[in-house]
Amino acid sequence: MVREMVRVVLAIAWLPLPALWASGQVLSGEVAEQLERSAEAAYKYQRTAKLRLHPGLAELLALPRWPCFWGEEYTSDLTEGRGDGGYGYRTCGLRQWGRPAGGVAADGAAATAVAAAAADPCIVYSFGSDGDYEFERAVVRQRGSRCEIHIFDLHEDKGLDAAFDDLGMEVNVHYHRMAILDHDGLEAVQLWPHAQPTRVYASTLPSIIEILGHSHISVLKIDIEGHEHRVFAHLAERGWPVVPGQVYMEVHAEPDYPAYTGAHVRRMIESLERAGLRLFHAERPWTWCQTSCLQLSFIHQHWRPEQALYTPTPGAPWLAQAYGVHIAYYAVAYNYLANGSAGDPNHAFPWRQNVFLLHDRPPLVNRGAHFSLIWYGQNTGSVPLLRGCCFFEQVGNATDEWTLTHQVWGPTSKFWDEKAANAGPENMQGDVQANTMFVMYLEFLAPTGQSGIRVSHWQLRTRAGLSIGKPADVTVRIARSADSEW
Secondary structure (H helix, E strand, C coil): HHHHHHHHHCCCCCCCCCCHHHHHCCCHHHHHHHHHHHHHHHHHHHHHHHCCCCCCHHHHHHHCCCCCCCCEEECCCCCCCCCCCCCCCCEHHHHHHHCCCCCCCCCCCHHHHHHHCCCCEEEEEECCCCCHHHHHHHHHHHHHHHHHEEEEEECCCCCHHHHHHHHCCCCCCEEEECEEECCEEEEEECCCCCCCEEEEEECHHHHHHHHCCCCCCCCCECCCCCCHHHHHHHHHHHCCCCCEEEEEEEECCCCCCCCHHHHHEEEEEEHHHHHEEEEEEEEECCCCCCCCCCEEEEECCCCCCCCCCCCCCCCCCCCHHCCEEECCCCEEEEEEECCCCCCCCCCCCCCCEEEEECCCCCCEEEECEEEEEEEEECCCCCCCCCCCCCCEEECEEEECEEEEEEEEEEEEEHHHCCCHHCCCCCHCCCCCCCCCEEEEEEEECCCCCCEEEEEEEEEEEECCEEEEEEEEEEEEEEEECCCCCC
């Protein structure tokens, strides 16, 4: 009971200090009343929500928070008929942009000095609005055309022009029909938890920055239905081109997004922290995804209103340095599933053969045989291998037509758990902790070409294409004909 009360208190601890003291502004009575109504709605929801947040996310509400020195507020369009669903984000010092460090509005020589220091306009990247431009409208209302806003989504712009017409001011908003992921190119992406995969064109954040020709990002807002884990894993493995001044996101995890757990969220937060960003706000969404999502806001630890560029820490990306595996590919358990072994035709399929490649002859298989193998490995890195992080693909100048039809890997304890195995392959997968053993199961179709020794090389890689450890070899002898030696 005490623990639950603590969680409730922490869940509502987001209420912002007034932005007045930090910005030097006095809000009009109407705006202040709107902010109060918004805060009261959020307060009551956080206090009384009956749907329980998944435990893996609920514990994250107790994480330490970086203080917002520049005025924290809920940035949402609070005009009539808007802002009641909570589709906005906690921001820090957004009204301060372009002011000198003292927090007083700049004019004359001071404005010139600030402009020279900032050098570039406010740049906002917003991924995943889905036709709801509440956050972007709020930025325009506060910053006008001084913020260059780029909205990225997978469909037509859904009335973008009309969404800003009633503001009665010049806007600087651009729409891009593009997804952000961990690689450049086409991919079949599941846009919603229960939707069928849709083939979309995706780009990485470094590629998008290069295409648009920007030297900095002031604000990165991202709400992309779980794919944020892939985006930030890519940056942790490959490096940030520039670090945004602030990052606002809706983060997704189980149960509605079963591919991602609390461990994935913690990994993502650590990746942001290592880039110099600090969590200053966390809360549950008010309306959507009430059991599986959190809204998180980060600010760079050296953020200043007059500063535009934040550079990454020099050196290799942290996750690239933290990964490591060793695969004992010379001790293999081969499983012949169908039309497999040519060495002993009397065996009924499936059957298994253990081979020690430094001692035993490679197994004999038919052309196009369907077989699988089991490797044993160790996570030699300093971080866990999270479920779904990595997969095997063929490397080298191979000309043989090898086909990898299925792969599953997971901790040894889960892999040999009979209950987990009977429940299906997905239940055998799991996070592999540092300095622990794991098991890899790979199914192949053997080449259909010439007989003889066939060696192929397989590399464990992350979804972002980072190679982990050394390649492992698959060695077989292809028979001249079915059920015969070669």
